[in-house]
Amino acid sequence: MRVVSSLFLPVLLAEVWLVTSFNLSSPSSEAPIHLESQDQTYENRTWEEYTWTDPSDDENEEFWLRTSQQLSNETSSFGFSLLRKISMRHDGNVIFSPFGLSVAMVNLMMGAEGETKVQLEMGLNLQALSQAGPLTLPALFKRVKETFSRNQELGLTQGSVAFIHKDFDIKETYFNLSEKYFATEYVPTNFLNSSQARGLMNHYIIKETEGKIPKLFDEIDPETKLILVDYILFKGKWLTPFDPIFTEADTFHLDKYKAVKVPMMYREGDFASTFDKKFRCHVLKLPYQGNATMLVVLMEKTGDHLALEDYLTIDLVETWLQNMKIRKMEVFFPKFKLNQRYQMHELLKQMGIRRVFSTSADLSKLSATARDLQVSKVLQQSVLEVDERGTEAVSGTLSEIVAYSMPPVIKVDRPFHFIIYEEMSRMLLFLGRVVNPTVL
Structure with a gap:
């Protein structure tokens, strides 16, 4: 048999x-x-x-x-x-x-x-x-x-x-x-x-x-x-939803030479964030209701996102979280599927x-x-x-990382990584990257 x-x-x-x-x-x-x-x-x-x-x-x-x-x-x-x-x-x-x-x-x-x-x-x-x-x-x-x-x-x-x-x-x-x-x-x-x-x-x-x-x-x-x-x-x-009235078509840079138009959401408010000086990346928390979070990792330069993946570890993510500071800022984030x-x-x-x-x-x-x-x-x-209401889905060293005063505006208009986890258990629910938000 x-x-x-x-x-x-x-x-x-x-x-x-x-x-x-x-x-x-x-x-x-x-x-x-x-x-x-x-x-x-x-x-x-x-x-x-x-x-x-x-x-x-x-x-x-x-x-x-x-x-x-x-x-x-x-x-x-x-x-x-x-x-x-x-x-x-x-x-x-x-x-x-x-x-x-x-x-x-x-x-x-x-x-x-x-x-x-x-x-x-x-x-x-x-x-x-x-x-x-x-x-x-x-x-x-x-x-x-x-x-x-x-x-x-x-x-x-x-x-x-x-x-x-x-x-x-x-x-x-x-x-x-x-x-x-x-x-x-x-x-x-x-x-x-x-x-x-x-x-x-x-x-x-x-x-x-x-x-x-x-x-x-x-x-x-x-x-x-x-x-x-x-x-x-x-x-x-989202713990604080994006207002659809502010969503407008904007440019998303695929690389140094190519770009596409995407619906870009906007919200002004208090956000937890940090900057990793070693990897030159912004790390932003977008919290959900019920103690879940999407962590967005945006490289400073377009085209550098793939290099980060060799260094992603639980210790690096934990260090990012420990170094976050809450500050008032403007965030632009693309709608995507x-x-x-x-x-x-x-x-x-x-x-x-x-x-x-x-x-x-x-x-x-x-x-x-x-x-x-x-x-x-x-x-x-x-x-x-990912849309204005939220996400609906059915699946370095400490010395080199500092919490710094992020610019008043962060625009996620180039390839980025995301990590969706439950805050209390730190259980990693979903992991991925967005290179082109117009492609399924």
């Missing part, structure tokens, strides 16, 4: 929708849905599911604070590394979700064993946290999700749906863990009738995402056994995650029939739209 799994992460940031899906396919069978029996699970407690408890009481709060901060830092580092891999392939617009990709891969990691799991842990920078306990990572992501959901002003919600074929032999332990830590809802699906399955899943996703993702599935392999869809909805509204799709499996291979995409993958914790089970691809598609 051969089973192939495909993992998709389309992120629609038109009210930030992040969608992740695994596609596990194997030869067809008419057997009913089979979950490993409870007796079998008790006989082989490899996950320690029935003895390990979340350290969630007061005396363990320090543990959660420490590990949550570490999770945020490692996810950010993973995101910056991934940005560098993407930049090696093209120098245009970029938008992706490090957080969303990490959530999906940790969900998959729960089914991995041996070298397959080790490579996933190391590639995601999560080996230290994984060693803290067998279920520490899923529990951490669950707590992050619960924290976000309690903050109604943030406007971020998450969910997970699994479309499962009637004869796929998924282990009950994995089934239960997926429900517990990722709140996965399972929907019976007959993949042998691919057109019917495609219609059912598209209808379900349209309903779950409030119509933001009208056609997620174009083709369905009739031998598919399991598709897991994780979605994230982020409706970011990005739509990017990446073959993440190719990028992940470059980061050392190879075995899960090969015939030697070990996903024995996911299925009892794990022989030849492998992941075929990981895709992420992101759409980011």
Whole structure:
């Protein structure tokens, strides 16, 4: 038997929708849905599911604070590394979700064993946290999700749906863990009738995402056994919106020789900002409601933006934040929409995650029939739209950096980078660059 799994992460940031899906396919069978029996699970407690408890009481709060901060830092580092891999392939617009990709891969990691799991842990920078306990990572992501959901002003919600074929032999332990830590809802699906399955899943996703993702599935392999869809909805509204009456067409310089016209928003007010003397870049905070922020990094000279990416680290970003000062200024910021799709499996291979995409993958914790089970691809598609109301989306050394008196006007009229993160956890939600705001 051969089973192939495909993992998709389309992120629609038109009210930030992040969608992740695994596609596990194997030869067809008419057997009913089979979950490993409870007796079998008790006989082989490899996950320690029935003895390990979340350290969630007061005396363990320090543990959660420490590990949550570490999770945020490692996810950010993973995101910056991934940005560098993407930049090696093209120098245009970029938008992706490090957080969303990490959530999906940790969900998959729960089914991995041996070298397959080790490579996933190391590639995601999560080996230290994984060693803290067998279920520490899923529990951490669950707590992050619960924290976000309690903050109604943030406007971020998450969910997970699994479309499962009637004869796929998924282990009950994995089934239960997926429900517990990722709140996965399972929907019976007959993949042998691919057109019917495609219609059912598209209808379900349209309903779950409030119509933001009208056609997620174009083709369905009739031998598919399991598709897991994780979605994230982020409706970011500026803490202080831009007034549309001041939005006017203005020039955006693509490079020294080319320029385009874009709708340029304008607002006068108090902004937190700093200037990095080493990298010669302005760093500006544009806060959302609910303690989220877009950090805009604008190089002083047009054309220097790509050179910055080799040096982007969590320490550099933290230093920028520590050196910010609030001052009254005028800000011009372009309206734009990005739509990017990446073959993440190719990028992940470059980061050392190879075995899960090969015939030697070990996903024995996911299925009892794990022989030849492998992941075929990981895709992420992101759409980011920024306007006067906010963002709607569905995905150096300290001595060299100073907070200085920024000019009274900052005009974002040349290529820039953006970082969208949640303030309390410092979790990196979205990362990207805008080279041409008129190109999707």
